[in-house]
Every structure is written in C-alpha cells, then in structure tokens.
Amino acid sequence: MSDINILEGRLQAALERIGRAIENSGGPSQPAPAVDDAAVAALQAxxxxxxxxxAEAATAHEAETAALNEKLAAAEDNAQNLQGVVAALRGRIKGLRNANASKIGDPELVNGALEAELAASDAQRQADREELNSILAELEPLMGEAENA
Incomplete structure (x- = not known):
C-alpha cells in the first residue's frame, strides 16, 4: 500500500508541474505577423x-509562327514548281537523246529542250533568290544587335 501512496504522490507532483507550465505559457509565444498591404499590392502589380x-510574348510568338508558316508554304510551292520544271526538262532531254540515237535531228525537240532548260534555270534562280532572302531576313536582326552593342 505504501507503493500506491508513493505513486500517488509522484503523480500529484507531475500534475502540479504540468499545471504550472500551462499557467506560465499564457498563450502563443509570438504574435501573428502583420500583413503589409503595400507589399501585397506591389506583388500583385x-x-x-x-x-x-x-501574353505579349505569346502574341509575338504566334505572329512569328504564322510568318514562318507562310515562308514555308512559299518554299514548298517553289520546290514543287522546280520539280515540275526539272521533270519537263528530263522528258525533253530523253526525247532529244532518242532522236539523236535514231539519227533524226528534229529542230523542235532541240528548241523544246532548250526552253525547258531555260525554265529550269529560271526556277532554280528563283529558288536560290528566295533562299538568300530568307537568310538575309534572319541576319538583319543580328546585324542590328551588333550595331547597337
């Protein structure tokens, strides 16, 4: 029974210590930080x-993408035109070879082959010009940056 009395005393002392600790704490140790309305407004701005x-960058990106798509479509059209002209030239040259192989010198075949060759030359020159223009268009902003540096 004395063990029970000893345990009761220890328990009572522990409860008293807990009660004193709660009384001494008295609430939160630090006040809640004040909200600076000016800082919040500045951050929102x-x-x-x-x-x-x-949003402006996205709009500019969309415009640049549209311009590049237009350039790509033009380049594809030129490539198709060039392929058609080259195919016609090959056909004319094949006809000319066949005529020469059979020892028939047909002036119309020679004239047609020369016209096809000129058309192929013009188409190639146009494709080269457009490629150079696209290269120059890409270099212009870089040249402006170099001059401003």
Whole structure:
C-alpha cells in the first residue's frame, strides 16, 4: 500500500508541474505577423505585369509562327514548281537523246529542250533568290544587335 501512496504522490507532483507550465505559457509565444498591404499590392502589380508580358510574348510568338508558316508554304510551292520544271526538262532531254540515237535531228525537240532548260534555270534562280532572302531576313536582326552593342 505504501507503493500506491508513493505513486500517488509522484503523480500529484507531475500534475502540479504540468499545471504550472500551462499557467506560465499564457498563450502563443509570438504574435501573428502583420500583413503589409503595400507589399501585397506591389506583388500583385508585379504578377499582372508579368502576365501582360507573357501574353505579349505569346502574341509575338504566334505572329512569328504564322510568318514562318507562310515562308514555308512559299518554299514548298517553289520546290514543287522546280520539280515540275526539272521533270519537263528530263522528258525533253530523253526525247532529244532518242532522236539523236535514231539519227533524226528534229529542230523542235532541240528548241523544246532548250526552253525547258531555260525554265529550269529560271526556277532554280528563283529558288536560290528566295533562299538568300530568307537568310538575309534572319541576319538583319543580328546585324542590328551588333550595331547597337
């Protein structure tokens, strides 16, 4: 029975220590931080500016993509035109070879072959010119940056 009395005393002392600790704490140790309305407003303004800049960049990107798609379509059209002209030239040359092989010198075949060759030359020159123009268009912004540096 004395063990029970000893345990009761220890338990009572522990409860008293817990009670004193609760009384001494008295509530939260640190007050809640004050919200700075000016800082919040400044951060919201920055977020809006960044969202506007992002929207402008997206619009510029879409415009650039559309311009590049137009250039690509033009280049594809030129490539198809060039392929057609070259195919016609090959056909004319084949006819000319056949005529020469059979010892028939047909002036119409020679004239047609020369016309096809000129058309192929013109188409190739046009394709080269457009390629150079696209290269120059890509270099112009870089040249402007170099001059400003």
């Amino acid at each position: 920055q977020v809006q500016e960044l969202q506007s800049a992002l």
